[in-house]
Amino acid sequence: MGTLNINHELDDQIFNTINPLDPEEFRRQGHKIVNFLADYYQNIEQYPVCSQVNPGYLQNIVPNSAPNNPESLDKILKDVQNDIIPGLTHWQSPNFFAYFPSSGSTVGFVGEMLSVGFNVVGFNWISSPAATELESIVMDWFGKMLNLPNCFLFASGGGGVLQGTTCEAILCTIVAARDQMLRKISRENFGKLVVYASGQTHFSLKKSAHIAGIDPGNFRVIPTIKAKEYTLCPKSLRLAILNDLKEGNVPLFLCATIGTTSTTSVDPLRLLCDISKEFGIWVHVDAAYVGSACICPEFQVFLDGVENANSFSLNDPSALTNALSTNLEFLRNKATELNQVIDYKDWQIALSRRFRALKLWLVLRSYGVTNLRNLIRSHVNMTKHFEGLIAMDKRFEIFVPRKFAMVCFRISPLVLSQVSIKFDDEKEVNMFNTKLLESINSCSKLYLTHGIVGGTYIIRFAIGASLTHYRHVDIA
Amino acid sequence: MGTLNINHELDDQIFNTINPLDPEEFRRQGHKIVNFLADYYQNIEQYPVCSQVNPGYLQNIVPNSAPNNPESLDKILKDVQNDIIPGLTHWQSPNFFAYFPSSGSTVGFVGEMLSVGFNVVGFNWISSPAATELESIVMDWFGKMLNLPNCFLFASGGGGVLQGTTCEAILCTIVAARDQMLRKISRENFGKLVVYASGQTHFSLKKSAHIAGIDPGNFRVIPTIKAKEYTLCPKSLRLAILNDLKEGNVPLFLCATIGTTSTTSVDPLRLLCDISKEFGIWVHVDAAYVGSACICPEFQVFLDGVENANSFSLNDPSALTNALSTNLEFLRNKATELNQVIDYKDWQIALSRRFRALKLWLVLRSYGVTNLRNLIRSHVNMTKHFEGLIAMDKRFEIFVPRKFAMVCFRISPLVLSQVSIKFDDEKEVNMFNTKLLESINSCSKLYLTHGIVGGTYIIRFAIGASLTHYRHVDIA
Numbered sequence: 001m002g003t004l005n006i007n008h009e010l011d012d013q014i015f016n017t018i019n020p021l022d023p024e025e026f027r028r029q030g031h032k033i034v035n036f037l038a039d040y041y042q043n044i045e046q047y048p049v050c051s052q053v054n055p056g057y058l059q060n061i062v063p064n065s066a067p068n069n070p071e072s073l074d075k076i077l078k079d080v081q082n083d084i085i086p087g088l089t090h091w092q093s094p095n096f097f098a099y100f101p102s103s104g105s106t107v108g109f110v111g112e113m114l115s116v117g118f119n120v121v122g123f124n125w126i127s128s129p130a131a132t133e134l135e136s137i138v139m140d141w142f143g144k145m146l147n148l149p150n151c152f153l154f155a156s157g158g159g160g161v162l163q164g165t166t167c168e169a170i171l172c173t174i175v176a177a178r179d180q181m182l183r184k185i186s187r188e189n190f191g192k193l194v195v196y197a198s199g200q201t202h203f204s205l206k207k208s209a210h211i212a213g214i215d216p217g218n219f220r221v222i223p224t225i226k227a228k229e230y231t232l233c234p235k236s237l238r239l240a241i242l243n244d245l246k247e248g249n250v251p252l253f254l255c256a257t258i259g260t261t262s263t264t265s266v267d268p269l270r271l272l273c274d275i276s277k278e279f280g281i282w283v284h285v286d287a288a289y290v291g292s293a294c295i296c297p298e299f300q301v302f303l304d305g306v307e308n309a310n311s312f313s314l315n316d317p318s319a320l321t322n323a324l325s326t327n328l329e330f331l332r333n334k335a336t337e338l339n340q341v342i343d344y345k346d347w348q349i350a351l352s353r354r355f356r357a358l359k360l361w362l363v364l365r366s367y368g369v370t371n372l373r374n375l376i377r378s379h380v381n382m383t384k385h386f387e388g389l390i391a392m393d394k395r396f397e398i399f400v401p402r403k404f405a406m407v408c409f410r411i412s413p414l415v416l417s418q419v420s421i422k423f424d425d426e427k428e429v430n431m432f433n434t435k436l437l438e439s440i441n442s443c444s445k446l447y448l449t450h451g452i453v454g455g456t457y458i459i460r461f462a463i464g465a466s467l468t469h470y471r472h473v474d475i476a
Numbered sequence: 477m478g479t480l481n482i483n484h485e486l487d488d489q490i491f492n493t494i495n496p497l498d499p500e501e502f503r504r505q506g507h508k509i510v511n512f513l514a515d516y517y518q519n520i521e522q523y524p525v526c527s528q529v530n531p532g533y534l535q536n537i538v539p540n541s542a543p544n545n546p547e548s549l550d551k552i553l554k555d556v557q558n559d560i561i562p563g564l565t566h567w568q569s570p571n572f573f574a575y576f577p578s579s580g581s582t583v584g585f586v587g588e589m590l591s592v593g594f595n596v597v598g599f600n601w602i603s604s605p606a607a608t609e610l611e612s613i614v615m616d617w618f619g620k621m622l623n624l625p626n627c628f629l630f631a632s633g634g635g636g637v638l639q640g641t642t643c644e645a646i647l648c649t650i651v652a653a654r655d656q657m658l659r660k661i662s663r664e665n666f667g668k669l670v671v672y673a674s675g676q677t678h679f680s681l682k683k684s685a686h687i688a689g690i691d692p693g694n695f696r697v698i699p700t701i702k703a704k705e706y707t708l709c710p711k712s713l714r715l716a717i718l719n720d721l722k723e724g725n726v727p728l729f730l731c732a733t734i735g736t737t738s739t740t741s742v743d744p745l746r747l748l749c750d751i752s753k754e755f756g757i758w759v760h761v762d763a764a765y766v767g768s769a770c771i772c773p774e775f776q777v778f779l780d781g782v783e784n785a786n787s788f789s790l791n792d793p794s795a796l797t798n799a800l801s802t803n804l805e806f807l808r809n810k811a812t813e814l815n816q817v818i819d820y821k822d823w824q825i826a827l828s829r830r831f832r833a834l835k836l837w838l839v840l841r842s843y844g845v846t847n848l849r850n851l852i853r854s855h856v857n858m859t860k861h862f863e864g865l866i867a868m869d870k871r872f873e874i875f876v877p878r879k880f881a882m883v884c885f886r887i888s889p890l891v892l893s894q895v896s897i898k899f900d901d902e903k904e905v906n907m908f909n910t911k912l913l914e915s916i917n918s919c920s921k922l923y924l925t926h927g928i929v930g931g932t933y934i935i936r937f938a939i940g941a942s943l944t945h946y947r948h949v950d951i952a
Contacts, residue, residue, distance in 0.1 A: 020580075020581035020582065020843075020851070020942035021580060021581055021582060021942040022582070023515070024514070026510075026513065026514045026517060026582045027510060027511065029583070029585075030513070030514065030582070030586070030589075031507055033586045033589050033590065033593075034502075034503060034507055034589075035503065037502065037589065037593035038499045038500070038502045038503035038506065039499070040593065040594075041497060041499040041502060042499040050602070051605050051606070053605050053606075055601065055605070056609070057605065057609070058606060058610060058613060059613065062610070062613050064613075064616070064617075065617055065620050065621075066614075066617040066618070066620070066840040066841070066844075066845050067840070067841055067844050068844050069844040069846060070841075070842055070843055070847060071841045072842075073583075073586070073842065076841055076842065083606075084610065085606075086606075087604065087606025087607075087609065087610075088594055088596055088606055089596060089602065089603055089605075090596075091594075091595055091596050091604075092497065092594070092595055104497060104593070105496035105497055106496065106497060106498070106501050106502045106505050106506070107496075107505070107549075109502070109505075109589075109592055109593065110506070110509045110549070112589075112592045113506075113509050113510075113513065113588075113589060113592075114509065114513070114556065116580070116589075116592075117509075117516065117580070117585060118516075118564055118567075118568070119567055119568055119580040120564055120565060120566075120567050121567060125531065126526070127575075128527065128564050128567075129527050129531070129533065129534075129563045129564075129565075130527070130529075130534060130560045130561075130562075131564075133534035133563065134534060134538070134560070134563075137535065137538050137540075138542075140540070141540075141542040142542070144542070145541075164640060175686075187667060187691060188667065190666060190689065191664065211647070211688065212687065212688070213654075213688055213689020213690075215663060358560070364542040364543070365542070365543055365546075365547045366546055366547060366549065366552065367496075367546055368542075368543050368544050368545040368546040368547070369542050370544045370545060371546060375496070466496040466497040467497050
């Protein structure tokens with residue numbers, strides 16, 4: 001044992017040097033970082049919303065190998081301030097109106113901290129029972145808030161799962177639909193499976209179908225038109241299905257979108273479900289953006305018909321938690337029998353998973369349903385206000401009617417054509433709007449993004465950042 | 477504008493009520509949670525390592541719908557303490573020797589906090605340049621620490637990416653290999669693609685191959701034997717490949733494991749790569765567990781031959797950061813030309829991603845390479861110590877030689893057969909060891925898990941939790 005004792009001493013020396021999880025050191029560094037982030041939020045309006053660095057900027061600043069010896073947290077935080085923050089696009093800025101804002105909240109942050117701090121790997125029930133059980137419970141809470149039909153709740157044989165991202169959620173449902181179908185038809189017909197989408201469906205679907213092995217030649221994109229507000233036309237879907245059947249293909253999967261990325265359009269869910277049912281097609285409802293708004297009863301009309309869909313996914317209440325880390329997915333009548341416990345690893349791609357439910361649970365409890373609804377309404381109201389300002393200004397054209405917290409607009413081609421005959425060309429109009437957006441973003445006071453819909457370049461103004469108030473909208 | 481102004485006031489009222497990201501409220505709640513977690517680490521040894529709750533325990537405690545009105549953080553934290561913590565298996569406990577420990581560190585936590593606090597969605601370069609650039613830089617840092625051949629570094633046309641989980645990493649490589657092959661052979665031959673694994677390969681591979689659409693009938697599991705320490709035998713691989721070719725199948729993908737889950741065995745990488753090269757098979761190296769130990773030069777011998785592999789994945793230095801959130805994957809000679817900037821969304825399943833590199837960067841800098849190496853050595857030394865204690869006790873048999881920080885052992889069948897003739901039956905020996913492990917775990921003072929290898933039930937003792945010291949090992 002002599003040698004072993006010497007080892008003890010050596011190792012104790014090492015522990016004394018780096019101390020990976022000493023509670024007092026944890027406390028000290030934890031408080032430091034809380035202050036650092038609180039200061040960051042305090043000063044966030046001083047930074048350009050969209051990062052202004054050039055590609056490769058960081059390589060010249062950072063050493064090209066890891067240091068052998070420890071550096072202090074203070075030194076590292078100084079580098080974060082000087083080197084990293086200039087390279088950030090500030091998604092938490094109140095002047096961030098790009099993409100769909102992914103805004104944080106104190107409580108969401110606190111939930112993440114707890115989840116990271118407990119650091120459990122919840123791949124099955126016993127690896128942390130609370131992680132699995134709380135997830136089932138809050139998913140049912142959320143399902144009820146959305147007024148989802150009972151068939152999506154655990155209490156009635158369905159159930160929900162928190163996925164890391166929408167892409168994962170959709171991939172899981174495609175694989176489930178694919179396997180269900182392959183059990184019916186033989187595996188030789190794998191190459192005949194067809195997935196349907198509209199021209200406005202999110203790119204995630206194409207990526208997921210590709211990963212799941214669907215022939216890219218069997219990914220049907222059904223065009224949409226302005227007259228129908230870029231929604232998926234049931235008639236066109238039926239024609240596409242009939243055409244596939246004629247060619248010996250096997251219609252598999254349809255993704256209907258409630259709130260498309262470019263224009264927040266709402267596909268006619270009930271009609272699409274009816275057709276899909278007729279042909280035995282799995283319907284997935286992608287409500288990534290709008291889903292959370294449906295906790296307000298006045299928006300639940302957009303989910304009409306959802307009881308006929310097979311699966312449903314959405315981001316969490318976008319205004320209050322980091323959209324990245326909690327994506328909800330509900331499955332109707334899960335094929336496999338649910339036993340006494342759920343092993344969520346079988347509901348997702350990865351084996352291991354975080355204690356994701358903790359965050360959603362904290363957010364729902366800390367704010368309460370009433371406040372969450374009001375916050376979503378306040379974003380919608382601010383967007384209405386912005387819409388009003390744009391509508392009053394004759395230079396702008398609102399491209400499609402606003403439904404939620406996003407306005408799609410552009411400089412009116414009518415106004416432009418009065419300036420120069422060259423603007424009779426749609427391409428020139430697009431070019432003008434592109435330049436306008438570039439000049440708005442390069443001033444770095446705010447950040448907006450664009451969409452291209454039916455060949456038309458539109459400017460998107462999306463409200464959802466937690467720090468955004470009316471004054472930010474007015475200035476924009 | 478009259479109505480709009482009224483709206484302003486209403487919304488300001490709402491904001492004053494819930495205040496989602498007020499910096500001072502953030503500071504107050506942030507400090508509270510840091511203290512809560514520091515106290516948790518302080519008291520962690522008081523809790524049963526493995527949760528002792530019964531299935532469904534939480535449902536009876538938690539209300540069945542979300543509250544309408546806000547609840548205070550203090551009240552919620554009281555519930556976390558009373559209702560959630562009893563349902564946790566304490567992965568951070570120094571007496572956690574199960575699975576592969578996933579231990580946290582203060583710096584890893586700080587890195588997560590920063591990443592969550594900035595809350596950027598890094599799906600392409602412009603959405604936060606620093607997130608992409610820092611990731612490329614630290615991946616090259618890490619590649620150099622592992623002494624990986626240049627072909628895996630960005631600097632030489634390869635490159636690395638932080639994936640959420642090993643499963644994602646493997647799925648991405650299978651899809652890459654599959655698509656490369658489908659470009660050569662026609663798509664009709666999809667059903668002929670074959671994936672090779674050993675009986676010890678992690679379950680993730682089978683799951684990933686399934687998701688990617690590989691016919692489950694074409695997933696070849698090559699048996700391993702005790703005499704070869706449960707490593708994948710190159711001769712058997714060749715036979716399996718030749719057999720598949722004879723049957724008209726298309727050998728696609730081999731997963732070689734450096735450090736298997738059950739016994740930390742090391743497949744003979746160089747020989748396996750030679751054979752795979754001969755038949756044009758993509759080789760992925762799964763070094764999830766052992767990879768991080770290879771930052772120590774004395775372990776790099778296990779990576780011999782890696783320059784001939786196509787891809788390589790590992791968890792981050794398991795002793796220092798949460799294994800869940802950073803999994804490194806290196807790709808050799810990426811097929812697509814790398815342009816001036818990298819859009820990491822094309823390197824993974826999901827579109828959006830966290831600022832993952834921040835955490836690894838903080839860990840590498842805060843501890844420094846030398847300390848990280850020493851910490852891994854200290855875990856290996858503690859395991860050697862445990863191995864010595866087991867070896868001195870005649871009642872135990874060490875099942876396979878220890879290589880890293882895990883010992884596989886069981887009650888010796890020889891000893892048992894002296895007790896009763898019934899133990900001449902392997903099943904009875906397994907049963908006895910099962911009962912022993914159950915009784916160890918039910919005392920709730922420590923937590924170990926088991927493996928079944930070649931029909932034999934073994935007890936695994938894995939060291940890796942940050943708080944584990946010699947005294948914990950001695951008591952165990």
